[in-house]
Amino acid sequence: MENYRLSQLRLLEAESIDIIREVASSVERPVLLYSVGKDSSVLVHLAQKAFHPAPLPFPLLHVDTTLKFKEMYEFRDRFVRSIGAELRVHGSSEVAGTRINPWALGTVKCCSIFKTQALLGAMKEGKYDAAFGGARRDEEKSRAKERVFSFRDEFGQWDPQNQRPELWGLYNTLVNKGESLRIFPLSNWTELDIWQYIHLEKIPVVPMYFAKERDMIVREGRLIPMDGPIPLKDGERPEKVMCRFRTLGCYPCTGAVRSTAATIPAIIEELMSVRDSERITRLIDHDQDASMEQKKREGYF
Amino acid sequence: MTNQPDNSQNPVSFSREADILRFTTAGSVDDGKSTLIGRLLYEAGGLYDDHLASLRGDSKRLLREGMDLSFVTDGLKIEREQGITIDVAYRYFSTPRRNFIIADTPGHEQYTRNMATGASTADLAIVLVDVSRGVTIQSRRHAFIASLLGIRHMVIAVNKMDLVGYQEEAFLKVRKEFESFSTRLSIPDLEYIPVSALCGDNIVSHSDKMPWFQGIPLLKHLENVRIVGDRNLIDLRFPIQSVLRAPNGVRHYAGRLASGVVRVGEDVLILPSHRKTRVKGLTVAGAEEGMAFAPQSIALTLEDEIDIKRGDMVVRAGNMPKISREMEAILVWMDRVPLQTGKVYAIKHTTQTIKASVSRLHFVIAPATLSRSPAGVLQLNDIGRVSLSLFKPLFCDEYSRNRYTGSFIMIDPLTNMTVAAGMVIERGSGAASTLLSAEDQSKNRNIHPQEGDVIGLDRKRLLRQNPATVWLTGLSGSGKSSIAFALEKKLIAAGHVCYVLDGDNLRSGLNRDLNFSPESRRENIRRVAEVARLFNEAGIIIVVSFISPYREDREQARKIIGIDRFLEVHVDAPLSVCEQRDPKGLYKKARAGLIAEFTGVSSPYEPPEKPACFLKTGEESVEACAGQVWELLVNGKFLESHD
Incomplete structure (x- = not known):
């Protein structure tokens, strides 16, 4: 019997591959939402495994807020080229010209325009009926309630009280025209699983995840990166801080954590003793109670 | 690294x-x-x-x-x-x-x-x-x-x-x-x-x-x-999820193993075409391997060019699922709109989606009291037993044996909502008793040793063996008893504790109230299985020598004794050979019409579909046959103590 034992990572891998294949063979126009972060890297890696030796049967789509870190853009282009995938970038050009940013609009509106509306626009434009996302249930409490195959109506809205039951790994993939599915193959992975898998499979990730000395604004205990025109308060000036990013988003809303973990094993070791959750540095999760749930209801991932 | x-x-x-x-x-x-x-x-x-x-x-x-x-x-x-x-x-x-x-x-x-x-x-x-x-x-x-x-x-x-x-x-x-x-x-x-x-x-x-x-x-x-x-690693069931075409044109059949183990080089059968072929190569999560097991996600290449599509299933010729357009199932109803018998729903089962309708709602069961009531309607959160008519045959197993080929969801084609979850059950097993069959209820409550089950472990250590039941089935005169006693002798000589339960010695005492009708044969088998189970629990290896002609009865015995301990052995000899041997003169009597319902003559014998071991007594000696069963026990690690 011991020969037939499957480790946690291999079990999760098998489940994710099954999900990815199921989507590809049961919907018309799937797309993989690629957000450049570590979860996206893992998702793309799993998709490659799922269809090996055939190429990826769907494109990658980056819904670009234009407010990502420079290193993320560099990594994106290099990574996509190296795996030979097709990348489509959906920039919010019409709003980008008017210099939308969270300092002027507040994070709620900024996210709504840049992420939710842009995503819905991109889905419509590409006539995609299914989009993969790298979200995990351990990230946030409303995500813990979401199905692997999350049904969205024609406006991309999530109705948490009326979700399709999901049993055994038998997924209901049926949608009418205009409706869509969001699929989360990494639902059952934890942050630790992701890093252990990256280590095991040698998956490339953005260098910002690794600790080094960076120019940071230290504000109320938070570390704010100087990657763009961040408005400074009186007396604030960048200082060198040994830190890393645990999660990557837009530079105005993503903080770093103090850390010396410069390698994957060091990150894994750090995670095993860490006392704060992954998304504590993501400002948008803390806008109001149930803010993630609200955003998802409106069509956000 | x-x-x-x-x-x-x-x-x-x-x-x-x-x-x-x-x-x-x-x-x-x-x-x-x-x-x-x-x-x-x-x-x-x-x-x-x-x-x-x-x-x-x-x-x-x-x-x-x-x-x-x-x-x-x-x-x-x-x-x-x-x-x-x-x-x-x-x-x-x-x-x-x-x-x-x-x-x-x-x-x-x-x-x-x-x-x-x-x-x-x-x-x-x-x-x-x-x-x-x-x-x-x-x-x-x-x-x-x-x-x-x-x-x-x-x-x-x-x-x-x-x-x-x-x-x-x-x-x-x-x-x-x-x-x-x-x-x-x-x-x-x-x-x-x-x-x-x-x-x-x-x-x-x-x-x-x-x-x-x-x-x-x-x-x-x-x-x-x-x-x-808990995983089923016995029955190979590989539903094809998608067909991948490699850049060199080779087709790879991708999917997740629902149950069983598959190896490169082994002979397989494709359903529904029933075409035979051989596994040429396999990958597990994209990497080449020699074998794979459930629940891995894999892709296979096959020796022969066969038309295979999503929804087809790879199995072994000697171990097939049920292929049927009729199905008995338990439904858990999940939609606000109640079940309508006769209405066409979509059923998603493994990687197939087919149309089906409920032909009959038998009863609804109250989960808290387990009481059944005949019902005309199945509503949100109700659990009921139904008969389904399928537009195309499904390849399925009983849910209790296979969680992945025994389960399905029902979808309302109008609303696209998942309206029910279904579990396949054996026809007849639930209708006569409660929702769950009687054998399910009584089965092996104490057979799977629990951690810290000191007494069971002590017995194993004391007797230096892991108890099992060798179940010899075959026609009268096929050589079951001879093999049973030869095996017993061999085991005792090697210092093992074992005992033979023979058709005749049980019928003369414990089962003397039973005749040879199908019902009595079933009860006969049930009692033997229960006795074997008790002996097994006492640490003793049991050799059962019984004609046990019905597959369903042996399946019941397997459940009572416990899947891990039940070794089904088919003692096979052609009817003509058995009749020629006729050690007790029974065939002669049966042919003369003096014995009613005699297996092979006036009553059917259903051979095992997947015996642990197959003995050709027409070709091999009793000693050689007993030796084969001995090997089976050795390979199953029953003849050693391991904690």
Whole structure:
């Protein structure tokens, strides 16, 4: 019997591959939402495994807020080229010209325009009926309630009280025209699983995840990166801080954590003793109670 | 660098090689469910400081006392506002031994469907009982649904022991109460653990407030319960999910193994075409391997060019699923619109989606009382037994044998909603008894040795063997008894303790009230199986020598004795040879019409479809045949003591 034992990572891998294949063979126009972060890297890696030796049967789509870190853009282009995938970038050009940013609009509106509306626009434009996302249930409490195959109506809205039951790994993939599915193959992975898998499979990730000395604004205990025109308060000036990013988003809303973990094993070791959750540095999760749930209801991932 | 575990002290390898236990809980704040989950997460370090802090904030806003851990699991705003759990939430934590996924579900009747959803992927269920209130309808409902969904391991967490002064009597009372209910369910491994989630008693370590409790604390039990054996690694079932075309034009058949093991070079059969071919190569998650097993996601290449598409199934010629356009099933209804018999629904089963309709609704069962009532309608959260007519044949197995080829969902083609979850059952097994067949209810409650089952282990050590039942089936005169006694002699000579149960010696005593009608034969087999089971439990190897002509009866015996201990051996000789031998002159009498219902002459014999061993007595000596069975016992590690 011991020969037939499957480790946690291999079990999760098998489940994710099954999900990815199921989507590809049961919907018309799937797309993989690629957000450049570590979860996206893992998702793309799993998709490659799922269809090996055939190429990826769907494109990658980056819904670009234009407010990502420079290193993320560099990594994106290099990574996509190296795996030979097709990348489509959906920039919010019409709003980008008017210099939308969270300092002027507040994070709620900024996210709504840049992420939710842009995503819905991109889905419509590409006539995609299914989009993969790298979200995990351990990230946030409303995500813990979401199905692997999350049904969205024609406006991309999530109705948490009326979700399709999901049993055994038998997924209901049926949608009418205009409706869509969001699929989360990494639902059952934890942050630790992701890093252990990256280590095991040698998956490339953005260098910002690794600790080094960076120019940071230290504000109320938070570390704010100087990657763009961040408005400074009186007396604030960048200082060198040994830190890393645990999660990557837009530079105005993503903080770093103090850390010396410069390698994957060091990150894994750090995670095993860490006392704060992954998304504590993501400002948008803390806008109001149930803010993630609200955003998802409106069509956000 | 290899993928082997380097060193358990190395944080990188820690938990990477550990496995996953998925368990389900059900209930509401009142039962202490959330406190229990919160306690498990807390003790395992699965709660982050900022989450705890935000919980306190939430709690304050909603005027609750202190820190209510239900806020850990209730993720939707409406749930937190109303203090109820509405939908399944998944939570994750790990200890150095194991990783855990909790499917946390609500417990009220109107959430039966959510409970079923959570249970469908779980290995274990924790059923909560508030010791101060006794076994409630909710606890019963949860236990029933868990057993219905095929969960083999259950823990009855008798909670709030602090409220009854940690008295053993209170615990035993609950235990007795629950036992009278659980005997009617099918739960091979059932544990009772007295706990106080609030105070942390018997969660991580033994509570000194309950020195009378000799069992294992909850978290330790969760870490140690063995689940590898729950997977079906016997029946090869590989539903084709998609056909991948490599750049060189070769077709790769991709999918997830529903059950069984597959190896490069082995002969397989494709359904529905029944074409035979051979496995040429296989990849597991994209990497080439020589073999694969359930539940891996794989891709196969085959020796022959055969037209294969999504929905087809790869099996072995000697081990086939049922292929049928009629199906008996238990449905858990999940939609607000009730079931309409005769209406066409879509059924998704493995990777096939076909049309089907319910031809008959037999009855509805009340989960809390297990009482059945004939019903004209199946409504939201009802559980009922139905007959289905399928527009195309499905390749399925009984749910109790195969969770993945025995399950399906029903979809309303108009609304696209998933309206029901279905489990395939054997025709006739449930209609005559309760929802679950009698053999399921009585089967192997104590056969799977539990961790810490000292007595069973001591017996094995004492006798230096692992008990098994060798079940010899075949025509009269095929040589069963000769082989049985030759094998017994061989075993005894080697110092093993064994005994032969022979058709004739049992019929002259224990079974003398039975004749040879199909009903009596069935009862005959049932009794023999029960006797064999008792001997096995006493540590003794049993050789059963019985014609046992009906497949269904032998299947019942297999369930009674336990899948792991039942070795079916087909003693095969052509009818003409048996008739020529005719050691007891029975064929002559049967041919003369003096014996009614004589197997092979006036009554059918159904050969085993997948015997553990196949003996050709027309071609080989008795000694050689006994030797083959001996090998079977050696290979199965029955003739050694291992702890």
